[in-house]
Amino acid sequence: MEEMKLDFTKLVKRVDADKTGDFISYDEGKCNGCGLCTMVCSFNLWSVKEGKARLAPRYQELCLECAACWEICPTEAIDFSYPAGGTGVVIEYG
Ligand code: SF4
Ligand code: SF4
Structure with a gap:
């Protein structure tokens, strides 16, 4: 069976990405x-250096707003809330 690859960058439309404010806190x-x-x-926005997670400084421009990082963090070190309406990403299908 042929492997299906999704290019998320083609599905995501960014709306006023510079006005989202900080929607992930760590x-x-x-x-x-x-x-x-x-x-x-x-989008590989998290890395771990010297035993601590780091969030990419430009995450507001790149984040898919999937909240998976918030959901999976076992220590509640990550907090996520959707950016204000009219800012952030819109996911388009097809
Ligand atoms: S919300 Fe999703 S895309 Fe954004 S930083 Fe977390 S895991 Fe990555
Ligand atoms: S999931 Fe949470 S505890 Fe684990 S590295 Fe990321 S921020 Fe730290």
Whole structure:
């Protein structure tokens, strides 16, 4: 069976990406360095350095707003809330 690859960048339309504000917050003190956030992020916006997670500084421009990092973090070090209406991403199918 042929492998199907999705190019997320072609599905995502960004609307006023510079007006989203900070919609992900991260508490380094709660991070245990498990790396789960790095595994679930489709856009590779998380990395772990010296035992602590780091979020890409430009995440507002690149994030898919899937909330997977928030969902999977076992220590609640990551908080996520959708950007205000009319900003952020719109996912288009087809
Ligand atoms: S999933 Fe949470 S605890 Fe694990 S590295 Fe990421 S921020 Fe840290
Ligand atoms: S919300 Fe999704 S795309 Fe954005 S940083 Fe978290 S895992 Fe990555």
